[in-house]
Amino acid sequence: MLDTLATSFQKLPVTIITGFLGSGKTTLLNYILQNFAAYKVAVLVNEFGDINIDSQLLVAVAEDMIELTNGCICCTINDNLADAVYRVLDRQDQIDYLIVETTGVAEPLPIALTFLGTELRTLTQLNAIVTVVDAETFTPAEHYNSGAAINQILYGDIILLNKTDLVSERRVNELEGYLCSVKERARILRSEYGKVPLSLILDVNLAAFSSFAETPTVPDNGSQHLNNDGFMSVSFQSNRPIALKKFQQFLDYQLPDNVFRAKGVLWFAESPKRHLFQLSGKRFTIDDSEWIAPPANQMVLIGRKLDALFLIQTLNNCLTQ
């Protein structure tokens, strides 16, 4: 019935952006939103953590954006993701393209199967899975510790070797060779800050050739991978400003090695600006912009076996008295 009805509609093209923690997914999404002007795009952004920092980093956070609730998309595959897609479809007169950004710890397969293995396949067209790889931090050995991370590569139709500005040409060539060897048919592209010709990653219809495109079922254990991989997130919020020196101390001496990724909007007592803090692997950046809401601190830290109490107490100690 739905199949017949759907033939009179244009299926909504869908691109899934996946990739390990901090690889550059939101940066790519921002670039797409700024440069895909001919299309009216809806994005579904999902975050691993209680506070949605990504939504604050996107340039076009408008009524088109539907945020999923906390937790990984593929853990809530039977309700949140599908519901959100139906909400987008309900307003399909306005939307030409759907982009789903997964969390860095998401298994891509259950997400893809939401589009391919349910009634949504009659209404949507999974176009491609784009996997962003951090050229600086990617090492096969570490990624193999995470089932989700390697599956992101294995199921990627397009692999974006990002952050090439941070590594040598030789390293990029080696990585490219490695990625070609584990994922023969993938389209591998190099990028800095996600900048690639959009015609190479959007509206490309590559997913039709993916190995799992014919798979008709949704796995029922999609929520297990978070526990298996051991990732967890810790959230910190405060309405009191941070003392810059104490925060520097925290970064230099107190930040545990098992915090792999952190991001947040920070309020420093010494500055009237809004500071965007990003930590990915060992590298961090702090950029400033103007406040668009009353100043406050919001930060999410992600890693394995985190000591939540220690992190929150230590960050609390960074606040001004």
Ligand SMILES: Nc1nc2c(ncn2[C@@H]2O[C@H](COP(=O)(O)OP(=O)(O)OP(=O)(O)O)[C@@H](O)[C@H]2O)c(=O)[nH]1
């Ligand atoms: N030097 C450099 N930094 C980059 C590049 N792409 C992204 N970044 C930085 O890497 C950090 C993480 O980028 P995001 O786009 O937030 O990464 P993400 O994959 O969305 O992160 P999660 O959703 O937390 O997994 C940010 O500080 C970005 O500015 C790049 O090509 N070169």
